[in-house]
Amino acid sequence: MADTPKIQLRDVAKSFGRKVVLNGIDLDVGVGESVVIIGGSGTGKSVMLKSILGLMTPERGSIKVDGEEVIGMSTSERERVNHKFGMLFQGAALFDSLPVWENVSFGLLAEKRCDRKQAHEIAVQKLAQVGMNADVADLMPAELSGGMQKRVGLARAIAADPEIIFFDEPTTGLDPIMADVINDLIVKVTREVGATALSITHDMASARKIANRVAMLFEGKIIWQGPVEDIDHSGNAHVDQFIHGKADGPIQMAVRA
Amino acid sequence: MNPLQAIGRVFLKFLGTTGRLISFMALGLSHIVRPPYYPRIILRQMIDIGYYSLPVVGLTAVFAGMVLALQSYTGFSRFSAEGAIANVVVLSITRELGPVLAGLMVAGRIGASLAAEIGTMRVTEQIDALTTLSTNPMKYLVTPRLIAGITMFPLLVLVADVIGVFGGYLVAVYKLGFNPANYLQNTWDFLTAEDVNSGLVKAAVFGFIVSLMGCYHGYNSKGGAQGVGTATTNAVVSASILILCSDYILTEIFFAK
Numbered sequence: 303m304a305d306t307p308k309i310q311l312r313d314v315a316k317s318f319g320r321k322v323v324l325n326g327i328d329l330d331v332g333v334g335e336s337v338v339i340i341g342g343s344g345t346g347k348s349v350m351l352k353s354i355l356g357l358m359t360p361e362r363g364s365i366k367v368d369g370e371e372v373i374g375m376s377t378s379e380r381e382r383v384n385h386k387f388g389m390l391f392q393g394a395a396l397f398d399s400l401p402v403w404e405n406v407s408f409g410l411l412a413e414k415r416c417d418r419k420q421a422h423e424i425a426v427q428k429l430a431q432v433g434m435n436a437d438v439a440d441l442m443p444a445e446l447s448g449g450m451q452k453r454v455g456l457a458r459a460i461a462a463d464p465e466i467i468f469f470d471e472p473t474t475g476l477d478p479i480m481a482d483v484i485n486d487l488i489v490k491v492t493r494e495v496g497a498t499a500l501s502i503t504h505d506m507a508s509a510r511k512i513a514n515r516v517a518m519l520f521e522g523k524i525i526w527q528g529p530v531e532d533i534d535h536s537g538n539a540h541v542d543q544f545i546h547g548k549a550d551g552p553i554q555m556a557v558r559a
Numbered sequence: 560m561n562p563l564q565a566i567g568r569v570f571l572k573f574l575g576t577t578g579r580l581i582s583f584m585a586l587g588l589s590h591i592v593r594p595p596y597y598p599r600i601i602l603r604q605m606i607d608i609g610y611y612s613l614p615v616v617g618l619t620a621v622f623a624g625m626v627l628a629l630q631s632y633t634g635f636s637r638f639s640a641e642g643a644i645a646n647v648v649v650l651s652i653t654r655e656l657g658p659v660l661a662g663l664m665v666a667g668r669i670g671a672s673l674a675a676e677i678g679t680m681r682v683t684e685q686i687d688a689l690t691t692l693s694t695n696p697m698k699y700l701v702t703p704r705l706i707a708g709i710t711m712f713p714l715l716v717l718v719a720d721v722i723g724v725f726g727g728y729l730v731a732v733y734k735l736g737f738n739p740a741n742y743l744q745n746t747w748d749f750l751t752a753e754d755v756n757s758g759l760v761k762a763a764v765f766g767f768i769v770s771l772m773g774c775y776h777g778y779n780s781k782g783g784a785q786g787v788g789t790a791t792t793n794a795v796v797s798a799s800i801l802i803l804c805s806d807y808i809l810t811e812i813f814f815a816k
Contacts, residue, residue: 357687381693388691395688398679409692414595458692 306369308333308466308498309354314363315522316349323349324360325522336492336499338509338530340544341519342553347502348392350519351468354500355387356380367466385413388464388497390488392471394455396443402429402454403439409462428457431494432487449480453487460491467492469501473508485511506545509533518544520553583701583775590695590702600703608669608704608770609711613718615668616661620719623656624648624726632735644737645745648727653754654814657719658712659806662765665715666772666798673704673773674794678780678787686778701774705767712766713759720758757813764809765802772798 307330314327323346331337341347352358354365356372365372367383375383396405404411406428407421416424426436432453443451452472459467472488473481485508492499492512503509509516510530517527518541526538533545543551631647677700680686689696724746731737773794780790 352687355687355691357690377695381695384691384693389688391684391688393683395684397685397688408694412595412692412694 307331307366308335308368309500310364310366310369311350311354312364312366314350314353314360314365316346316353316358316360322522324353327363327519327522327524329517329524329527331498331500334496334498336489336501336512336514338513338516339500339502339519339524340504340506340509340516341502342504342544345519346522347519348470351470351500351502355389355468356384385462386465388459388462388467390452390455390459390467390469390472392474394443394448394451396451396454396458398443400443401439402441402443402446405443405454406439406457406461408458413462415462424461425457428461429454431460431491432457433483449476449484452476452480452484456484456487456491460495460497463495464497466498466500467495469499469503469512471503471505472501473503473505478507481505481508482511484508488512504544506547579779580771580775583778584771586697587701587705587771587774590698591706593698595698597699597703600699601706604703604707605711607672608665608707608766609714612665612668612711612715615664616715616719617722619660619664620652620657620723621726621729623660624652624723624728625730627651627656627723628727628730628735632731641735641737642745644727644731644735645742646749648731649724649746649750650754652723652727653720653750653758655758655806655810657723658716658758658761658765659802661716661719661762662712662769662802662806663799665712666765666769666802667795669708670769670773670794670798671791673770674777674780674791675787677701677774677777678790681778681780682783682786696778701778704770704774708766708770709763710766712762712769716758716762717755720755753813757809760813761806761809764805768801768805769798772801 309329309331311327311329314324315322316324327350339347339350349358353360356375360373363373367386370383372380372383397408400408403422403425406425407416410416410424411418411421422439426439429436429438434450434453434457438446438450438454443454446454469488472484476484488499488501489512499512501512510533513530515527516530516533517524518538519525520540526536526541528536533541536542539552543553627648628644631644632641635641635643680700686696686700689699728739728742731742732739776790776794776797780786
């Protein structure tokens with residue numbers, strides 16, 4: 303079973319009305335691997351991630367986690383599989399009504415893995431792992447900057463020591479220095495937790511830093527994948543255009559929705 | 560477009576929305592008897608809906624009672640029937656004005672707030688985050704608010720009944736020169752348990768409607784700030800209309816002979 307991928311997608315398809323977003327995605331993510339999906343805005347990166355998390359249901363295809371088919375699972379089975387996941391959302395998605403420490407340890411409290419006092423202590427430890435001091439624990443999310451919210455979101459994603467962590471555009475909206483700090487933290491914490499990581503981004507600096515392997519999504523399909531070292535000589539015109547950020551090339555941006 | 564086609568489309572849309580609302584309601588209610596429970600959230604919602612609505616409900620009730628006494632006097636004095644004012648005030652307040660006015664006022668306050676809060680959680684991915692943290696959003700967000708709405712509205716209406724009758728008493732005694740003891744005696748003599756009970760049952764139904772509409776529209780909001788604004792408006796308008804419709808139906812059930 304050592305060769306069973308941690309996550310396996312086969313022929314996954316999803317449409318919204320007439321708009322086909324995913325058109326037969328095939329992807330394997332190995333145990334302990336860090337895969338980054340790159341692609342332009344609106345190419346279906348987030349839809350793919352949400353399909354794996356069970357937040358959206360694909361119309362076709364198979365998604366396996368540790369060899370177990372997750373499409374069509376019952377709610378309770380899905381919750382069991384979701385215990386393996388941690389997720390850093392694009393906008394951090396912290397709960398406004400709860401202090402930072404309760405945000406970080408929310409999953410632990412929800413699963414009744416500890417009492418509130420222990421949860422506070424664990425939250426402080428996890429915050430320290432992402433470079434934040436204990437004073438932050440009792441603040442409300444609205445009192446934090448965007449970069450700090452991302453760090454709290456990262457602490458929340460790793461709080462339950464997940465086997466798989468998803469990163470949804472982790473550096474979007476951050477200045478280059480803070481983006482690099484978040485990239486370093488992602489590399490550090492995934493290594494510490496020993497997790498498999500699947501990230502989506504269109505920030506190439508981020509992709510180069512956190513990926514073992516990169517896959518490019520275009521028009522609902524994975525059009526290229528390979529080790530991050532190979533990305534500069536992929537031989538794929540779409541990848542070349544994307545990583546160099548050129549307007550000219552096979553990828554034509556739609557100016558109308 | 561063919562007019563019949565347009566009518567059919569509107570009708571199908573209405574049926575679709577009704578079906579979605581009923582399944583949302585059934586799912587929300589089913590979690591009342593299915594663990595885990597969230598007593599802290601339920602308590603917080605009870606305080607939000609019950610305690611913090613007291614000023615709005617109290618002010619509405621006192622002025623409704625005062626106006627009712629004044630208007631009744633204007634009308635009844637033409638037939639020398641001023642003695643019936645206490646009767647009219649207490650019956651109107653307990654049977655109709657207490658629950659309906661409190662329901663409409665709280666629909667504005669709580670319906671809007673629930674829709675805005677849950678709608679913002681939807682568009683900022685906080686509801687998705689709940690799912691990834693092993694928490695069922697229906698159970699965590701919707702069910703506690705339904706419980707709080709159903710239980711707190713009758714208490715609010717009980718307070719509105721007392722304050723409304725007191726408003727009528729103030730005008731009758733201090734402006735219209737009624738004997739205080741006689742007025743209170745008349746109020747007490749005419750009041751039956753059925754009057755109060757019917758008002759409280761109405762209140763529980765209205766509480767359910769307000770919290771259901773707030774949660775439903777918030778939960779299904781789309782887009783950004785505009786989507787949340789639309790959800791808020793829809794929550795208040797639909798709750799207000801449903802309150803008035805269900806008020807007639809409940810009055811038929813209780814009092815039609």
